[in-house]
Amino acid sequence: MRILGMDxxxxxxEKRDKRQFEDRPISEEVLLKILQATRMAGSGKNRQTGRIxxxxxxxxxxxxxxxxxxxxxxxxxxxALVFAIHSDxxxxxxxxxxxxxxxxxxxxxxxxxxxxPMTVYRQxxxxxxxxxxxxxxxxxxxxxxxxxxxxxxxxxxxxxxxxIEDMVYRETWQDKT
Amino acid sequence: MRILGMDxxxxxxEKRDKRQFEDRPISEEVLLKILQATRMAGSGKNRQTGRIxxxxxxxxxxxxxxxxxxxxxxxxxxxALVFAIHSDxxxxxxxxxxxxxxxxxxxxxxxxxxxxPMTVYRQxxxxxxxxxxxxxxxxxxxxxxxxxxxxxxxxxxxxxxxxIEDMVYRETWQDKT
Numbered sequence: 420m421r422i423l424g425m426d427x428x429x430x431x432x433e434k435r436d437k438r439q440f441e442d443r444p445i446s447e448e449v450l451l452k453i454l455q456a457t458r459m460a461g462s463g464k465n466r467q468t469g470r471i472x473x474x475x476x477x478x479x480x481x482x483x484x485x486x487x488x489x490x491x492x493x494x495x496x497x498x499a500l501v502f503a504i505h506s507d508x509x510x511x512x513x514x515x516x517x518x519x520x521x522x523x524x525x526x527x528x529x530x531x532x533x534x535x536p537m538t539v540y541r542q543x544x545x546x547x548x549x550x551x552x553x554x555x556x557x558x559x560x561x562x563x564x565x566x567x568x569x570x571x572x573x574x575x576x577x578x579x580x581x582x583i584e585d586m587v588y589r590e591t592w593q594d595k596t
Numbered sequence: 597m598r599i600l601g602m603d604x605x606x607x608x609x610e611k612r613d614k615r616q617f618e619d620r621p622i623s624e625e626v627l628l629k630i631l632q633a634t635r636m637a638g639s640g641k642n643r644q645t646g647r648i649x650x651x652x653x654x655x656x657x658x659x660x661x662x663x664x665x666x667x668x669x670x671x672x673x674x675x676a677l678v679f680a681i682h683s684d685x686x687x688x689x690x691x692x693x694x695x696x697x698x699x700x701x702x703x704x705x706x707x708x709x710x711x712x713p714m715t716v717y718r719q720x721x722x723x724x725x726x727x728x729x730x731x732x733x734x735x736x737x738x739x740x741x742x743x744x745x746x747x748x749x750x751x752x753x754x755x756x757x758x759x760i761e762d763m764v765y766r767e768t769w770q771d772k773t
Binding site for chain 1: 601602603604605606607608609610611612629631632633634635637640642644646647648649650651652653656680686687688689690692693694695697699702703705706712713715717726728736755757760763764765768769770
């Protein structure tokens with residue numbers, strides 16, 4: 420039994436979007452923690468119209484991968500979380516989905532898993548494949564799995580962040596020269 | 597000095613959107629942790645076009661509050677984070693903003709602070725007030741502050757979540773009857 424989990428700041432700060440996975444399933448226990456994290460994300464006016472289709476089958480993940488333009492890596496993920504939100508989901512449905520997805524990915528990170536979002540480019544294909552009702556938008560997917568062991572000969576690409584002083588303005592937008 | 601921070605799962609699961617604040621500033625140290633959390637959020641194709649205007653002055657927060665339809669509570673927050681994203685920010689800019697905002701709110705929660713998003717209804721007004729260039733969308737704000745002590749006579753409204761079995765489907769969207 421584990422007493423202490425990962426520190427929240429560490430789980431947030433050290434999260435990187437990664438999409439190279441080991442061929443190994445995620446336990447139901449960990450998956451449930453990830454889903455609870457999405458469930459507890461706040462939503463606009465507390466509408467709670469976000470839904471998730473948890474896709475673990477190879478056939479299902481192949482369909483999900485095909486709905487994106489850069490989604491082949493989803494075929495190798497242990498699980499794809501397909502986010503659906505009712506078209507009555509308010510002015511900023513993608514914001515709510517972003518909150519849900521980030522919660523999922525932070526907890527995945529805290530559990531030692533890798534994850535990455537995938538943009539859906541062909542929503543109707545995805546709805547058809549998973550029998551999702553037409554009144555739901557399916558803008559985004561998150562793929563999750565155990566991180567692949569990367570050989571030294573092919574190191575992962577680094578994505579350094581811009582400096583914080585280039586990202587943050589104080590009180591008003593001032594020129595940074 | 598604090599050795600251990602809040603557990604990641606606890607920080608995520610117990611986060612609630614709250615907008616009643618004590619009149620008390622946030623330390624620069626804590627604000628910087630919150631901003632670092634937003635900075636480390638992944639972005640579509642690693643574009644990193646999200647920016648933040650940190651508004652702490654009363655005059656500034658009054659302007660921010662006025663750009664929303666339900667924003668008066670922003671006047672009482674210690675700080676308003678105004679999220680701006682370049683109009684070239686990809687297909688799903690609000691998703692990226694949602695990821696940034698959720699990171700901020702989770703770390704705020706881990707630091708004992710309350711927070712809540714506000715939707716911007718009058719973006720041009722907000723851009724004008726904060727001198728934000730026109731090519732940036734300013735869809736959302738997050739207000740953060742120390743939680744108000746709520747008297748027993750006026751308990752906070754509860755926002756229970758729907759059961760997980762009403763939110764999650766497995767493999768395909770199946771009727772839940």
